[in-house]
Amino acid sequence: MGFTMGLNLLLLVAMVATNILSLYHLSSSIQQQNPKPPTPHHVPDYLVHQLQTIRATINHLTRHQNNPPDHSVTRPTATSIPSDLLLYSHLSPIASSCHNHPELLHKYMNYTAFSLCPPGSDDVVEALILRGCHPLPRRRCFSKTPPKPSSSSLPQNPFPAKLLDDAVLWSRYSPCKSFDCLNRLNPNMGFDMSNEISNFMAYKSELDLPIPQLLQIAKAASSVLRLGLDIGGGTGTFAGRMKLYNVTVVTTTLNVVAPYNEAVALRGLVPLHVPLQQRLPVFDGSVDIVRCGRAVNRWIPAATLEFLLFDVDRVLRAGGYLWLDHFFSKGVDLEKVYAPLIGKLGYRKVKWATASKTDSAGLKNGEVYLTALLQKPVPK
Numbered sequence: 001m002g003f004t005m006g007l008n009l010l011l012l013v014a015m016v017a018t019n020i021l022s023l024y025h026l027s028s029s030i031q032q033q034n035p036k037p038p039t040p041h042h043v044p045d046y047l048v049h050q051l052q053t054i055r056a057t058i059n060h061l062t063r064h065q066n067n068p069p070d071h072s073v074t075r076p077t078a079t080s081i082p083s084d085l086l087l088y089s090h091l092s093p094i095a096s097s098c099h100n101h102p103e104l105l106h107k108y109m110n111y112t113a114f115s116l117c118p119p120g121s122d123d124v125v126e127a128l129i130l131r132g133c134h135p136l137p138r139r140r141c142f143s144k145t146p147p148k149p150s151s152s153s154l155p156q157n158p159f160p161a162k163l164l165d166d167a168v169l170w171s172r173y174s175p176c177k178s179f180d181c182l183n184r185l186n187p188n189m190g191f192d193m194s195n196e197i198s199n200f201m202a203y204k205s206e207l208d209l210p211i212p213q214l215l216q217i218a219k220a221a222s223s224v225l226r227l228g229l230d231i232g233g234g235t236g237t238f239a240g241r242m243k244l245y246n247v248t249v250v251t252t253t254l255n256v257v258a259p260y261n262e263a264v265a266l267r268g269l270v271p272l273h274v275p276l277q278q279r280l281p282v283f284d285g286s287v288d289i290v291r292c293g294r295a296v297n298r299w300i301p302a303a304t305l306e307f308l309l310f311d312v313d314r315v316l317r318a319g320g321y322l323w324l325d326h327f328f329s330k331g332v333d334l335e336k337v338y339a340p341l342i343g344k345l346g347y348r349k350v351k352w353a354t355a356s357k358t359d360s361a362g363l364k365n366g367e368v369y370l371t372a373l374l375q376k377p378v379p380k
């Protein structure tokens, strides 16, 4: 039954999410030093709280899904709140979750007005955003700024030989203090320009959609590509390549453990520092193409993904394209959960390619990749 499987998936996601959250907590434990003596069973309060929130979400969804929509009308408590608002505020608690993390929020807002923001208070920004505390309040202090770069180190070309190390405040990204260091840790993070230059250009498997081919498809359909949005676009390589074809693409990207936003800006591209759960900061029907990279995958709860895809629909113009690039999920879920979910958009399938994900995690979990190019219909 679809619902039971959805619930199982949600539980799985909750488990993964909890693990990821605890990872974040480990990595930010310096900010969370607590004067209280540890409790005997060593389960920190914030983790207990998160587990409760996740359980409450599951309980809520269970109730929500078990009740046919009409039934809720008979319950007086549910009548005044639109059910989608209820659902979404559980999935993504619309800034109210700032109140769930007072220690981080206080750290962020504890500053002297009109002077330098205290060191460390900028480091909690992403911690808050990732916990659903977004938008953040504005502040009246001066954030630390890297030194003025020389004009030659700010290239017009989005594929410079090297990104400028001095333009990054590395204290946030320990242990690395340079882009070379990041490349040594992992050459596939997107900071190695000699790698990035060939991305999106070659057709190595059915899952690839080289940009020249994409432009050809659009041209053949008399569909102009001028403006685009790359969701979870890392260091901005899609936007960089499209810039060389005179197409303007903005990239949403988070930093998490490396200077992704800084790298996008250093390449002369526009980074939008917004999380996946946020309404896209773009007006209705204004872009020609939206690409979802690997950041959009099965780790996002299916209900959240549904809201994301419908927001993409909102910002796409009629005849615009949605490109799901290497979306991964379990094979069985692609068939039973994600393909039907994508189908709700009613888009035309220009390309639909799937293949097994053959890395160790993919083999272990029976995962597959989907690359799809979908065209938004023209309104009737």
Ligand SMILES: *[C@@H]1O[C@H](CO)[C@@H](O)[C@H](O)[C@H]1NC(C)=O
Pocket: 106, 107, 110, 118
């Ligand atoms: C606020 O900042 C001051 C000065 O750095 C510090 O002494 C105080 O503990 C901070 N308060 C909170 C709630 O973080």
Ligand SMILES: *[C@@H]1O[C@H](CO)[C@@H](O)[C@H](O)[C@H]1NC(C)=O
Pocket: 244, 245, 246
């Ligand atoms: C992009 O625009 C520039 C300036 O108008 C033009 O010289 C160049 O040929 C264009 N490039 C492409 C790939 O269309």
